[in-house]
Structure formats: C-alpha cells, structure tokens
Amino acid sequence: MDFPIFHLDVFGNRLLIAAIASLHVVINHMLAVGAAPLIAFLEWRGYATGDERWDRLAYRLLFICFIVTTSLGALTGVGIWLSTSLVNPHAIGSLIRVFFWAWFSEWIVFVTEVALILIYTLSWRTDWARRHKRAHLGLGVALAVASWLTMAVIVAILGFQMDTGVWTVDPGFWTAVLNPLYLPQLFFRTPFALVAAGLFALAVTGRLTRGDPEFRGRAVRTISAWTLLFCVPWLAAAWGYWQAIPARMLDNVSTALTTLAFQQYLDPLRLLIGASLGAVVLACAWGVGAPRRLPSAVLVVPAVLAVWQLAYFERVREFIRKPDIVAAYMYSNALRPADYPLYAQDGLLAHATYASVRAVTGENRIQAGREVFRLACSRCHTTRGVNGIVAKLAGLYGPGAWDPAVLDTYLAGMHNARPFMPPLPGTATERAALADYLIALRHDPAGLDGAQTAGAAGSTR
Amino acid sequence: MESTAATTPLPLDIPLPLPADPILLQALLVVLFLWHILFVNLMVGGSLLTVVFELIGRRRPEFDALARATAGTVTVNKSLAVVLGVGPLLGLNVLYTVHFYSANALTGAAWISLVPLVTLAFLVTYAHKYSWDRLAGRKGLHLAIGMAGAAMFLAIPLIFLANINLMLFPARWLEVRGFASALALPNVWPRYLHFLAASVAVTGLFLLVYFLRPGGGVAASPSALDRLALRRLFYGIALGASALQLMFGPLVLITLPRPGLSWFLAGVIGVGVVLAIFALVLMWREIAAPRANATPRAAIVVALITATAFTMGYGRHVYRETALRDHRAQMAVHTRDTGWLAAAAQWREATGQGVAQVPLGQRIFESTCAACHGVDRVLVGPSLREIAGIYGGDPGGIAAWAADPGRKRPELPPMPAFRLGEEKLRAVADYMLQLGSGGSPAEDG
Numbered sequence: 001m002d003f004p005i006f007h008l009d010v011f012g013n014r015l016l017i018a019a020i021a022s023l024h025v026v027i028n029h030m031l032a033v034g035a036a037p038l039i040a041f042l043e044w045r046g047y048a049t050g051d052e053r054w055d056r057l058a059y060r061l062l063f064i065c066f067i068v069t070t071s072l073g074a075l076t077g078v079g080i081w082l083s084t085s086l087v088n089p090h091a092i093g094s095l096i097r098v099f100f101w102a103w104f105s106e107w108i109v110f111v112t113e114v115a116l117i118l119i120y121t122l123s124w125r126t127d128w129a130r131r132h133k134r135a136h137l138g139l140g141v142a143l144a145v146a147s148w149l150t151m152a153v154i155v156a157i158l159g160f161q162m163d164t165g166v167w168t169v170d171p172g173f174w175t176a177v178l179n180p181l182y183l184p185q186l187f188f189r190t191p192f193a194l195v196a197a198g199l200f201a202l203a204v205t206g207r208l209t210r211g212d213p214e215f216r217g218r219a220v221r222t223i224s225a226w227t228l229l230f231c232v233p234w235l236a237a238a239w240g241y242w243q244a245i246p247a248r249m250l251d252n253v254s255t256a257l258t259t260l261a262f263q264q265y266l267d268p269l270r271l272l273i274g275a276s277l278g279a280v281v282l283a284c285a286w287g288v289g290a291p292r293r294l295p296s297a298v299l300v301v302p303a304v305l306a307v308w309q310l311a312y313f314e315r316v317r318e319f320i321r322k323p324d325i326v327a328a329y330m331y332s333n334a335l336r337p338a339d340y341p342l343y344a345q346d347g348l349l350a351h352a353t354y355a356s357v358r359a360v361t362g363e364n365r366i367q368a369g370r371e372v373f374r375l376a377c378s379r380c381h382t383t384r385g386v387n388g389i390v391a392k393l394a395g396l397y398g399p400g401a402w403d404p405a406v407l408d409t410y411l412a413g414m415h416n417a418r419p420f421m422p423p424l425p426g427t428a429t430e431r432a433a434l435a436d437y438l439i440a441l442r443h444d445p446a447g448l449d450g451a452q453t454a455g456a457a458g459s460t461r
Numbered sequence: 462m463e464s465t466a467a468t469t470p471l472p473l474d475i476p477l478p479l480p481a482d483p484i485l486l487q488a489l490l491v492v493l494f495l496w497h498i499l500f501v502n503l504m505v506g507g508s509l510l511t512v513v514f515e516l517i518g519r520r521r522p523e524f525d526a527l528a529r530a531t532a533g534t535v536t537v538n539k540s541l542a543v544v545l546g547v548g549p550l551l552g553l554n555v556l557y558t559v560h561f562y563s564a565n566a567l568t569g570a571a572w573i574s575l576v577p578l579v580t581l582a583f584l585v586t587y588a589h590k591y592s593w594d595r596l597a598g599r600k601g602l603h604l605a606i607g608m609a610g611a612a613m614f615l616a617i618p619l620i621f622l623a624n625i626n627l628m629l630f631p632a633r634w635l636e637v638r639g640f641a642s643a644l645a646l647p648n649v650w651p652r653y654l655h656f657l658a659a660s661v662a663v664t665g666l667f668l669l670v671y672f673l674r675p676g677g678g679v680a681a682s683p684s685a686l687d688r689l690a691l692r693r694l695f696y697g698i699a700l701g702a703s704a705l706q707l708m709f710g711p712l713v714l715i716t717l718p719r720p721g722l723s724w725f726l727a728g729v730i731g732v733g734v735v736l737a738i739f740a741l742v743l744m745w746r747e748i749a750a751p752r753a754n755a756t757p758r759a760a761i762v763v764a765l766i767t768a769t770a771f772t773m774g775y776g777r778h779v780y781r782e783t784a785l786r787d788h789r790a791q792m793a794v795h796t797r798d799t800g801w802l803a804a805a806a807q808w809r810e811a812t813g814q815g816v817a818q819v820p821l822g823q824r825i826f827e828s829t830c831a832a833c834h835g836v837d838r839v840l841v842g843p844s845l846r847e848i849a850g851i852y853g854g855d856p857g858g859i860a861a862w863a864a865d866p867g868r869k870r871p872e873l874p875p876m877p878a879f880r881l882g883e884e885k886l887r888a889v890a891d892y893m894l895q896l897g898s899g900g901s902p903a904e905d906g
Contacts, residue, residue, distance in 0.1 A: 002472035003562055004634065006569040020576060070540050071583035078547065079576035085554070086569050089562035093475045096555050100480035107547050114544045118537055173480075341806035342799075351799070353472040395874055396833070396841050406840055410832030417829060417877060452569030455638045456470065 001335065002353050006086040007378050007450030012386035013087040014379075018318070020083050022311040024076035026196075029189065029310055031065040032073060032113075032147045034197025038226060039065070040140030045222065047133050053215050059124050060208050061201055066121040070114065088379060090334045091325045098167075098176050099157050106153035113146035148190065155186045162321045163246055168328050184237070184244035191234035192313075196306040198227025199280065202287065203303035206296030217292040220299070224287025231281050245320065273312075276305045322420035331422035333379050340425055348375055348426035354456045360433045369437025372430050374448060383447040390442055402442070407435040469632045469788065472559050474796040480555065487778065490552035495774045497549050499663065500542035502656075505618065506664025507535040508586065508611040510698070515604055523686050531668065532590045532607075539583060557628060559792065560785060564628035564643070571620050571640035578620075582613035615657075619644070622653055629784045630718065648716045655709040658702045665699030666766060670759055693748055699762075700744040703737065710734065721784030726776055733772030740765035822892030825885055833876070836896055842876055849897025856890035863890075 008016055039062045046054030084092045096103065120139040123129050129136040159181035160167070167175045201223050209216035283302040287294055325332040335343070342351065349355050349368060352375055360368040373381075373389070381389045393402065396410070411431050415423040424431055479486065511531045518525030553561050565572045589606045596603035623643040627633070630646065637643050644650075672695075673688060686694070714730065740762050747758055819827075833841035834848070852858045863886055866876040879886070 002474075002559060004566040006566040016573070067584075067587055071587070072580050074540070074543050075576050075580040075583070078543065078550075079573075081550070082565070082573055082576060085562050085565055086573060089558070089566065090475065093554065093558040093562060094477055096551065096558070097475055097477040097480060100551070100555050103551055104548070107544075107551060110547065111541075111544045114540055118540060122537070338807060339803045341810040342803040344810070345806045346802075353470050406832065406835075409827070413828040413830075413832055416825075416879075417832060419877075450569060451566045452572075453639055455636070456563070456567060456634050 001090070001348075001351060001375060003089045004354055004451035004456035005374055005378060006452055007374070007382075007448060008385075009382045009447040009449070010385035012380075012382050015386050017080070017083045017087055018315065020076050020079040021318075022314055024073065024080055025314050026307050026310045027068060027073040027076065028151065029193035030196040030200045030306065032069050033151050033190075034193035034195070035061070035065050035200065036140065036144035036147045037194065038197050038201055038223070040137060040144055041226065042222075043140055044137055047137060053209075053212070054219075057205065057208060057219055061204060062121055062124070064204065066117060070117065074114070088325060088332075088334050091330055094326060094330065095157060095161075098171075098173070099160070101173060102153050102156055102177060106150055109146055109149045109153065113143065113150055116143040116146055151189060151193070152186055155189060156182050158317070159185050161324075161326055162317070164327045164329060180246075181241075181244055184241040188234075188237040188241040191230045191237055192310070194230040195227055195234050195280070196303075196310060198223055198230065198284070199303040199306045202227070202283075203300045206294075206299040210296070213292060220287050220291035220294060224284045224291065228281070228284040228288060231284065235277070273309075276309060280305055280309075319420070323415065323422040333376055333422050333425075335376070335422070335425055340423070343425040344427060346427075347430055348372060349430065354451070356457055360429045365433045365436045366440050368430065369433035369435070369440075370448065372426060372434045373437060376425055376434075378448060383441055385447075389438060393438060394442075402439050404432070404435045404439060407438060408432050411435060468635055470563075470634055471788075471791055471795050472563070473799055474789075474792050475558050476796060476800055483556065486552055486556050487782075490549055490556060491774050491778050493545070493552060494549040495770055497542065497545040498774075499770075500538050500545055501618065502660040502663040503538040503667055504535060504542045505614045505657070506660035506662075507531055507538055507667075508607075508614045509661065510664055510668070511535060511589075512604065512607045512611045515607055519600060527686060527691075529593050530672070532586075532593070534668075534671065536586055536590050539586060543579070557781075557785070560628040560631065560788075561624070563631070563634060564624045567627060567634060567637045568620070568623055568640040568643045572624065575617065575620055578613060579617055582610055582617065585610040585613065618656060619649075619653055622649055622656070626652065629721065629781060631785075631788050647718060648713065651709060651712040651716050655706065655713050658705040658709055660702075662699045662702035662706070663766070665695050665697075665702060666759075666763055669695035669699065670763065673759075689751065692752070696744050696748045700741065700748065703741055703744070703766075706737065717780065718784070720787075721780040723779070723783050726779045726783065729772055729776040729779060733769045733776065736765050736772065737769045740769065820888075820892070821885065822888035822890075825881065825889040826892050826896075829879065829881075830889065830893070834893075839873075842873060843870070845893055845897030847897075849894050852890075852894065853898065854894075856887055856894055859890035859893060860886035 007013065039058050042054050042058035042061070046052060046056075046058065081092070116139060120136070120143050123136065123139075156177045156179070160176050160179045163179055163181045165175065165179040167179065202220065205219050205223060206216070209219055280302045283294075283298070287299075321327065323331050325334070328337075330336050339351075347359060349358050349360070349371055352371070355371045355375065357364050357368050357371055377389065381387050381392070384390050393407070397403075397406070408431055410417075411424050411434060412428075415421050424434070511528050514524045514528035514531060518528050585606060589603070589610055592603060592606070596606075620640070623640060623646075626646060626649050627637065627643045633646060637646075669692065672691060743758060743762050743765070747762070834843065834845060836845045838844055839847075848859065860883065863876075863879045863881075865878055868875050881889075
C-alpha cells in the first residue's frame with residue numbers, strides 16, 4: 001500500500017525469496033553452523049593422534065566451506081533481506097523495528113564469525129599455526145560458537161513470524177524474542193545442521209581420500225559416527241518442534257507439504273520423508289560398521305537428501321505460518337488486519353499511495369480491478385507465471401465461461417475455503433471489479449508489470 | 462523550505478516505534494557507514510590496482526609480485542566490506558524505511574541483481590587469486606579474469622549509489638522507470654567519480670602502511686621494488702587520486718539538488734576540504750623526501766584523511782536529513798491521521814453494524830461453501846440438489862464429509878477439509894439440505 005510495488009510476473013515474488021533463502025539455509029546449516037565444529041574436531045583428531053592426514057582432510061573441507069560461505073553463503077544471507085524488502089517491505093520494515101537490537105547483535109557476531117573464518121583458514125598453513133596448534137584449534141572452536149550464535153539470534157525472528165505469543169498484548173523486545181516457537185525451533189535446527197554437515201563431509205571425504213583406502217575407512221567411520229550421534233537429538237527435537245506448532249498451522253501442513261494440486265500424494269510423500277530420514281540414519285550406520293565397503297557414489301546420496309530435507313523444511317515452515325506473515329499482526333499480502341475495517345469502509349484504492357485509479361467507476365472497472373489485484377494479490381500470485389491466478393481459477397471453474405457472480409462469491413469467502421489465504425480487503429464494489437478483471441485477464445495476453453519497470457504509479461497495462 | 466509538490470507520493474510510515482532514540486541510531490549509522498565504506502574502498506581500489514600492477518608486470522616482473530600481494534589483501538577486504546555493510550544497512554532500513562525501500566522497489570531488478578553480481582565478483586576474485594601460479598603461462602587469460610572481477614566491482618557501487626540518491630527525492634519517484642532512469646537523476650555520476658577517486662586514494666595509503674609497516678621489514682614488502690620506490694609509488698597514487706577530488710568534490714556540490722543544502726552543511730564540508738588540503742601538501746612533501754620507511758608522517762596523513770572522511774560522512778548525513786525533513790514531517794501527520802481513521806472504523810465494526818441477523822447456517826454457507834456449490838448446477842463441486850439426494854435426512858453425513866473429505870469424483874477438484882466444529886457444521890448441513898430439497902431456508906435458526 002505504501003511502497004511502489006515490485007513484482008515478478010513470471011518467476012513470482014515468493015519463488016524469488018524461496019530460491020535465495022533455501023540456498024542460504026542449506027549453505028549456512030551444512031557448511032557453516034554444522035561444519036565448523038566438525039572441522040575443529042577433525043583438526044583436533046590430527047593434533048591428538050599426530051596423524052597429519054586428519055589435519056589435511058580438515059583443511060580441505062574448511063577450504064570448500066570458506067570459498068562457498070564467504071561468497072554465495074554471505075550474499076544469499078544479505079539476499080534474503082534484499083529480496084524480502086522488495087517483495088514485502090512493510091513486513092520486513094516492521095520486523096526490523098521490533099528486532100533491531102537482535103539483528104544488531106547478530107551482526108556483531110556475524111562480523112566476528114567472518115573475521116574468524118578468514119583468520120582460521122588463511123593462517124592454517126602458516127608457521128604460526130604449526131607452532132601454536134592449540135591456539136589455532138581455539139580459533140576453530142570460537143568459529144563454531146560464533147556460527148551457532150548467528151543462527152540462534154535469527155531463529156528468534158523466524159519463530160516470531162509463526163507465533164507472536166504474548167507480544168500482541170505486551171509488545172516489547174524480550175516478549176518478541178522469547179516467542180513460543182523460539183527454543184523448539186532452535187533445538188531442532190542445531191542437530192539438523194550438525195547432521196547435514198556430517199553428510200556433506202562424508203560426500204566429499206570419499207573423494208578427497210581416494211588414494212589412501214586405509215585412511216579413507218577411518219575417516220568415513222569417524223565422520224559417520226559423529227553424524228549418527230547427532231541423529232538422535234535431531235529426530236527427538238523434530239518431534240518436540242512438531243508439538244509446539246500451533247494447531248491452526250497444522251491444518252496447513254498437508255497443503256504445505258504437497259501444494260494444493262498434489263494433495264492426493266500426501267501419503268506417499270510422508271512415506272518419502274520417512275524413507276529419506278531412514279536412509280540418512282542407515283548410511284551413517286553403514287559408515288560406522290563397514291566404512292571400507294561404502295562406495296564414494298553412495299556417500300553422496302545422504303548429502304543430497306539432506307539438501308532436499310533442509311530446503312523442504314523451510315518451505316513447510318514458510319507455508320504453515322500463512323495466512324500471516326507476522327502472526328496475528330500482518331497478513332502475507334502486507335496488510336494488517338487492524339486496517340481491514342478502514343479498507344472495507346473507504347476502499348482499498350482510496351488508501352493506496354500508489355494506484356492509477358482511486359475509486360471504481362463504470363468506465364474503469366478492469367483497470368480498478370487490476371489495481372486491486374496488484375495491491376491485494378500480487379505478493380503471492382502472478383497472472384500466468386508461478387502460482388498464476390488464471391491457472392488457479394481455471395482449475396476451479398474449468399474451461400467454460402466464468403460467471404462473475406460466482407467468482408465474486410468465491411472472492412468474498414475464499415479465506416474460509418482456503419485457510420492459508422488472507423481475506424480479500426476492500427469494498428464489495430472493488431471485489432466485483434477484481435472479479436471482472438480476473439475474467440478479462442483470461443483473454444488478455446498482457447501480464448502485470450512491477451514498479452521496477454513500469455514505475456510506481458501503476459501502469460495502464 | 463519549498464513545499465512538496467502535488468505529484469509527490471505521501472506514503473504512511475511503519476506504525477511501530479523506533480527501537481531507540483533517533484539520534485543514537487543516526488550516530489550509529491554515520492560511524493558504521495564509514496567503517497563499511499573504508500573496506501569497500503579497499504575492495505574496489507585494491508582490485509583496480511591489482512589489475513594495473515599486473516598489466517605493468519608483463520614488462521616489469523617485480524610489478525607482477527606486487528599485484529599478487531595486493532590481490533591477497535582484496536579477498537580479505539571484500540569479505541569485511543560485505544559484513545560491515547550489514548550494520549549500516551540495518552541503520553538505514555530502520556531510520557529511512559519508507560524512503561529506502563521505495564527506492565529499492567523502483568530499481569528492483571538492479572537491486573536484486575546485487576546478490577548474483579557480488580557473489581560472482583567474489584568467486585572471480587578467488588579464481589584470480591588462487592590461479593596465479595597455474596595460469597602463469599597464460600597471462601592474458603589470468604589478466605582477463607582479474608579485469609572481469611574489477612569490472613564487476615566497478616558496477617556494484619553504482620547500484621547502491623542510485624538507491625541512496627533516489628531515496629532522497631520522493632518528488633521524483635513517480636517519474637522513475639527502473640534503474641537506468643534512476644541513474645539519470647542529477648548527482649549520481651559526480652558522486653560515483655568522487656567515490657572512485659576516494660577508493661584509489663584510500664587504497665594507495667593502505668598499501669603504503671601495510672607493505673612498509675615498521676617491523677614488516679623488506680621481507681614483508683611484496684617484490685624486488687625497493688622500499689623507496691614503493692613509497693613513492695603508493696604516495697603518488699594516493700596524492701594523484703586525492704588531487705582529482707579537487708575537481709570531483711565541487712562537481713558533487715554543484716549538482717546537489719537544492720532542498721538539502723544549508724550553511725551548516727557548507728561549514729561541515731569546508732572543514733573537510735581544509736583537512737584534505739593539509740593531507741595533500743604533506744603527501745607532496747613526503748614524495749620528495751628520500752626516506753625509506755612509511756614513517757610517523759604517514760600516520761599524520763592517515764589521521765588527516767580519516768578526519769576528512771568523518772566530515773564528509775557527517776555532511777552526507779546532514780544533507781540527507783535536511784533533504785527529507787519536510788516529506789517526513791508530512792508523512793508523520795498523515796500516518797497519525799490514518800491510524801485514527803483505522804481505529805475508528807475498527808470500533809464501528811466491533812460495536813456491531815452489519816453481521817448478526819443472518820442465521821448461522823446460511824452465513825457459513827454463503828461465506829464458505831457457495832463459491833463451489835450452487836443450488837441447481839455444478840460450479841466446482843456437486844449441486845445442493847444432488848447433495849440432498851445423497852444425504853437426505855442425514856445432515857451428520859454432510860458434516861462428517863466436510864470435516865474430512867475423501868475424493869469421489871476424479872473429474873472435479875478435491876474438496877479441502879473444513880474443521881469448523883460440530884455445531885457449525887451441523888448448522889450448515891441443515892441449511893444445505895433444506896435448500897437442496899427445495900424447502901424454504903427461512904425456518905432455519
């Protein structure tokens with residue numbers, strides 16, 4: 001309402017955030033939070049046993065982590081911010097007001113983390129590190145702590161989005177941070193990261209130690225045991241986290257898992273998730289029992305599964321918080337329930353800062369409907385791209401002519417039939433104009449341009 | 462101050478309080494931004510100088526070693542530039558939420574391309590640094606990698622600058638059509654030139670101090686170039702680039718749009734200029750002096766340039782505050798008034814016009830079911846007529862199905878589950894049966 005509306009009409013705004021954020025979570029959990037303690041552990045192993053090969057393996061793992069986390073990892077982290085501030089500036093702007101000091105302290109830890117990974121990596125092969133191995137090991141431990149702390153802060157904000165707890169009646173920094181989902185989610189993510197990092201290390205170790213079957217066996221066994229150890233708290237914490245999720249969100253889980261179109265595959269999918277968890281545990285057990293008989297190609301499989309699990313977990317988490325983007329404070333369309341009565345009274349268009357028309361008239365119905373779509377629907381829906389509205393409605397009302405009155409009824413009550421959707425804001429006149437626009441859109445090849453190309457005012461297309 | 466024109470958008474501010482005193486947040490922003498821009502300067506200037514040194518190195522091998530040592534600093538400085546950018550970005554976001562995000566949206570494609578662009582620039586920079594030996598025999602290719610990285614580092618600041626500039630001028634927001642048109646606003650290019658010259662100057666001073674630091678000894682110096690020559694080189698770079706600012710600085714000032722100018726700002730900038738001129742004179746004299754160490758004089762030059770940077774950074778902030786003052790004041794009033802309106806509308810709704818009178822079953826049917834189920838015809842799901850045929854006399858059957866629907870008709874979309882609770886489901890089921898069997902719904906209560 002108050003910002004020029006950025007819009008990607010093919011790729012979809014949601015997918016932009018999802019792509020950047022999933023990539024970040026995978027890199028962050030697998031190659032930073034989970035990897036740092038494992039690498040420090042392997043370095044310690046080399047120091048304690050006097051076997052240089054542990055040290056070499058640890059360094060080569062770290063080097064991969066260093067290159068990826070300081071480029072793609074760091075930039076996708078900033079990218080979450082940049083993309084959310086394009087797609088839903090009001091939501092991220094609100095979260096920043098509430099969580100400024102959390103983000104600020106996270107930033108201090110983040111600076112420390114980057115400084116530590118630079119020093120830890122770039123000093124590894126210097127004379128100083130060889131002479132002061134214990135001090136160098138200390139750097140590794142400090143890096144592990146700092147990486148975990150950055151995650152520990154951010155998870156507070158993610159938990160808050162899902163369940164604001166008592167914050168809505170007692171707004172304050174600490175009531176926001178200590179929301180009901182914070183600790184359950186943190187307890188879950190921590191072993192998840194450790195397991196994912198173990199699986200990444202296994203996948204790479206198979207190749208890095210190819211020339212030395214004897215050491216390869218020992219390395220695979222050690223890393224498998226490390227990973228298996230964290231599988232136990234991981235699965236236990238998953239159960240605990242599930243218990244903490246508010247009941248209204250559990251209703252969304254089936255759609256979150258399958259999307260609406262594939263809901264009939266819910267059971268096979270549940271089976272698939274169970275199987276992938278089982279495969280991870282099994283692979284680690286095999287690595288502990290008979291590491292030398294584990295082919296390098298097989299070692300890659302659990303790591304791929306872990307990537308999928310991490311990304312999938314984030315998709316489900318992001319979906320089940322709907323229809324809210326900040327629980328009980330703001331809908332995912334960037335409008336606040338508190339403002340709905342005003343929009344119902346005066347109209348959405350009347351209160352929009354950027355709209356090419358201010359009210360629905362006899363002549364401008366389609367254009368007004370487009371502006372309503374831009375304001376109320378375009379954060380999640382495109383016209384014909386990903387999550388496109390034309391295809392959604394065609395799925396409901398079929399290939400024949402659509403009845404504007406039926407569409408209008410649907411728009412009025414869709415949040416009841418689709419509990420993950422916010423109610424449509426605005427007046428009945430605006431809703432009818434939106435229905436007309438949606439019907440016209442079906443035969444109109446032009447999509448919807450965002451402010452980044454068409455400007456702030458709302459183009460005539 | 463001039464009043465804002467009618468074509469200036471007047472958005473609402475975020476209706477949540479700032480997390481701290483604005484003066485504290487502003488002070489944080491100014492200081493943290495200077496830390497960030499220092500490392501950005503070293504990243505951009507460093508990657509440019511690396512390429513230049515490597516080019517010279519094709520004829521004079523000692524410069525190739527110098528280029529390599531410089532490249533070693535860039536990969537560290539670029540990581541610090543990014544992390545140190547998050548702090549001031551946070552400050553900017555919280556203090557200028559509406560103005561900054563509006564500018565971001567208007568240049569959205571370029572703004573989001575920062576993510577792949579910076580990632581790629583970093584990876585190319587790593588490739589350049591770590592392939593120095595491997596590509597020793599293919600210097601042309603190696604140089605091309607370095608140049609690609611430097612070119613990306615040259616493009617990235619332009620995207621930030623366009624945003625930082627655009628956010629200051631809400632009166633121009635409605636004209637802007639994407640990044641290219643944001644670049645065409647006055648002041649972007651002069652500021653860019655000013656930034657580039659500063660980057661080279663700051664990097665020259667940094668390399669001077671870093672390579673010729675006392676205790677570093679000749680061993681730490683990067684090449685066969687002797688210390689005297691290095692000293693001249695780095696001072697020369699810093700002096701030359703700083704002297705360019707005598708041209709770019711006034712250009713920035715002349716092209717600044719009027720609304721943000723004030724005598725106070727002129728005073729702040731003036732102090733900075735005087736400090737910078739002292740630094741220039743000192744550098745000039747140092748180049749001529751036959752000393753091999755960086756010497757304490759370098760510390761004085763660095764101190765003077767740092768002080769200049771502080772005045773410029775503060776001046777920048779003063780300009781921003783002045784330029785946005787009127788617009789923000791109008792926004793505050795508008796936000797307060799709309800908040801009142803929303804609260805009043807909410808109160809009217811809560812005290813109950815509208816709802817009530819309609820019976821529960823009908824209300825739920827119309828808001829929840831009617832979009833898919835018509836009385837006589839198939840919309841999305843079966844008609845009420847058909848449903849009444851199946852469930853006649855068994856409203857509990859409808860309620861049970863709605864709470865946990867299966868799928869009987871593969872030709873129709875699946876029905877979502879409605880867990881409304883027993884009471885509501887029964888009410889709506891009764892209503893549906895009445896309507897479907899042609900009975901009058903009026904007796905439903």
